[in-house]
Amino acid sequence: MKDVIYSILAIAGCVLIGKFIAYTLGGLPSSLYGLICFTLLLHFKVLSADKIKSSIEWIMKNMIVCFVPAGVGIIEHFDLIKQHGFAIVFIIFITTFLLITVIGVLFELKIRRQNSTQTTENLSE
Amino acid sequence: MAYTDQLLSVGMSTLLIVCTLGIYQFFALMQSKVKAIWLNPLLFSIIVISAGVIYLKMPFKEYFGHTQLLTSLIEPAVVALGFPLYQHLNTIKRQLSTLLLLFTLGVFIVISVSMILTVWLIAIPEVAVSLSLKSVTTPIALSLADALNGNASITAFAIILAGFFGAMFGPAWLNFINVRSAEAQGSAIGAASHSLGTATINKISYQHSAYGSLALILSAIITAIVSPFLIPFMFYCLS
Numbered sequence: 482m483k484d485v486i487y488s489i490l491a492i493a494g495c496v497l498i499g500k501f502i503a504y505t506l507g508g509l510p511s512s513l514y515g516l517i518c519f520t521l522l523l524h525f526k527v528l529s530a531d532k533i534k535s536s537i538e539w540i541m542k543n544m545i546v547c548f549v550p551a552g553v554g555i556i557e558h559f560d561l562i563k564q565h566g567f568a569i570v571f572i573i574f575i576t577t578f579l580l581i582t583v584i585g586v587l588f589e590l591k592i593r594r595q596n597s598t599q600t601t602e603n604l605s606e
Numbered sequence: 607m608a609y610t611d612q613l614l615s616v617g618m619s620t621l622l623i624v625c626t627l628g629i630y631q632f633f634a635l636m637q638s639k640v641k642a643i644w645l646n647p648l649l650f651s652i653i654v655i656s657a658g659v660i661y662l663k664m665p666f667k668e669y670f671g672h673t674q675l676l677t678s679l680i681e682p683a684v685v686a687l688g689f690p691l692y693q694h695l696n697t698i699k700r701q702l703s704t705l706l707l708l709f710t711l712g713v714f715i716v717i718s719v720s721m722i723l724t725v726w727l728i729a730i731p732e733v734a735v736s737l738s739l740k741s742v743t744t745p746i747a748l749s750l751a752d753a754l755n756g757n758a759s760i761t762a763f764a765i766i767l768a769g770f771f772g773a774m775f776g777p778a779w780l781n782f783i784n785v786r787s788a789e790a791q792g793s794a795i796g797a798a799s800h801s802l803g804t805a806t807i808n809k810i811s812y813q814h815s816a817y818g819s820l821a822l823i824l825s826a827i828i829t830a831i832v833s834p835f836l837i838p839f840m841f842y843c844l845s
Contacts, residue, residue, distance in 0.1 A: 492682045501687065509830050510749045519688030524695055531812060539690040541808050541815070544683040545648050546630040548744060548802065552652040552766045553659060554759030558668050561760070568727040572737055573767045576720040577798050580741060581776055584712050584821070584825070585785035585794035591704060592787050598783040606686040 487535035491528050495519040620670040627672055642809055648802070649770055666759075680745045687819045694816035705793070709824045713733055713796050716741050716762040732757045735837060739829070740764035743800040746826045752835050765800065770797025773806035777834065791815030797825045 499515025506514075522528045555562070562569070633647035633654075647819035659669050670677070691698075698705065717738045724734035741748040744765050751761040776795040776824030785791060788811050789839040804818035 484827045488730065492685050495688070496682050509827060510746045512681045512745045512822070513827055513830065515681070515685040516688040516691070516692065516793065519685050520695065523692035526675060528823045530689075530762070533689065535762050537686055540683060540686045543623065544679075544713045545805050546627060546651075547676050547680045547683055547801060548762075548766060548769075549626055549630060549646060549651050549655065550677050551668060551744060551748075551759070551762035552648065552665055554658050555652070555763040556660060557658045557759055558757075558763070560623045561730075565728045565733070567728075567731070568724075569737065570767065571766070572720055572723045573740055573764055574771055575723070576716050576737075577741070578775075578779065579719060580712050580716045581772060581794045582783065583715060584708055585790050586798050587708055587711075587781050587784065588704075588790040588793050589785040589787055590788060606833040 485536055487529075488533045491522075491533060492519065495522065587593045608819065615672075619675070622669060622672045623675060626651070626655060626676060644774065646770055646774065647767065650736060652766070684743060684801070686747055687804075687823060690812075690816045690819045691823060693812075694820065697816070698820055705820065705824060705826075708793070709797055710828050710832070713741075713773045713825055713828045714836065716798070717829070717833060717836050718840055719739040722844065725841075725844045731755070731841065732759060734830075734841075736760040737764050737835060738834070738840075740768040741798050741800060742826050744812060745824055750830060750833055754833060766802065769799045769802025770802040776803060776808065777807065787814035790815050796821030800826070 495515045495518045495585075497515075498518045499513070501509040502514040502518075503509065505590035523530050523533075570576070630647055630651045633650045636768065637645045637704060650656075653670075659666065678710075693798055720738045720740070721734050722824070724730075724737050728734070732755065735754050736751055739754075739761050740752055740754060742750065742765070744762060747761050747765055749827050751758050772795050776799060777791060780791045780794060781787070785794065792804075792807060792814040795807050795814075799806075800822045801819075802821050805817050808815040
């Protein structure tokens with residue numbers, strides 16, 4: 482229970498710091514600043530990762546429910562869907578797979594090349 | 607009078623949030639029982655709740671207003687993604703330049719291709735902006751959509767679809783095209799399907815979730831920096 486309160490305070494603190502930075506600096510959305518701040522505070526051991534870990538696992542498992550209300554917003558756009566629904570789904574489908582393929586293939590090639598150079602280095606040693 | 611109104615509103619909010627959570631939990635449980643990927647709890651909750659809201663003739667704004675609490679939790683949830691990033695910071699440090707280059711390329715490709723296709727097929731600027739932001743995690747995409755004259759709920763819908771496609775077919779497709787390393791799979795799905803995809807591949811391995819959240823974070827930052835220039839530029843080229 483103590484750990485849960487600690488985690489809530491830690492995350493809430495980072496959300497606030499993120500809002501403050503976004504308000505003063507502008508540029509990126511506040512949640513991104515908050516995320517970077519959370520990472521850095523953990524990295525420099527200002528926050529204890531051990532205390533937060535189990536709460537994070539719970540958040541990761543359940544966070545998707547937060548997207549439901551925004552998704553229901555689609556009922557306001559039935560006309561658009563009726564007229565262009567197929568094109569919209571088609572565009573999203575194509576570009577999502579394009580991106581997955583480009584990044585997946587390029588990164589995989591890079592990793593394989595790295596691994597093969599590493600093995601040759603090991604062999605020459 | 608005002609006091610009872612307020613009490614009623616709080617009661618209504620509680621009821622709608624409990625219903626939303628209950629319906630989502632029901633489908634989440636169903637999915638873990640049936641173990642079918644197509645039984646996506648998010649998609650099914652949206653369908654059931656949309657049907658309910660339409661049946662009750664409740665305006666969307668009312669439902670959205672009463673469930674604001676859930677939507678506002680997206681922000682702390684994004685902050686929480688800093689945890690897997692922290693855990694793999696050292697792995698990432700070595701590959702930072704590769705990853706930055708890769709995701710910048712990805713952002714340019716996805717924004718330009720979806721702008722071209724949308725302007726060509728649908729020709730509504732608002733929709734073009736909304737669809738080009740669909741790979742970015744919701745809170746960031748929504749603030750970008752506002753700033754760039756997109757439409758928030760179309761953006762939200764596009765984001766969910768992009769997340770849904772990537773989460774559902776992404777791993778199988780990557781295995782099919784022989785992209786098998788956890789790093790490449792995680793990055794590809796995180797970059798294309800943001801937190802929804804990342805939340806789904808969390809279950810495969812921790813490596814997947816680390817690279818997934820890394821990809822989602824870096825892509826979101828890059829999109830936030832690039833899109834205010836790239837989107838107007840694409841409109842200029844396409845007009």
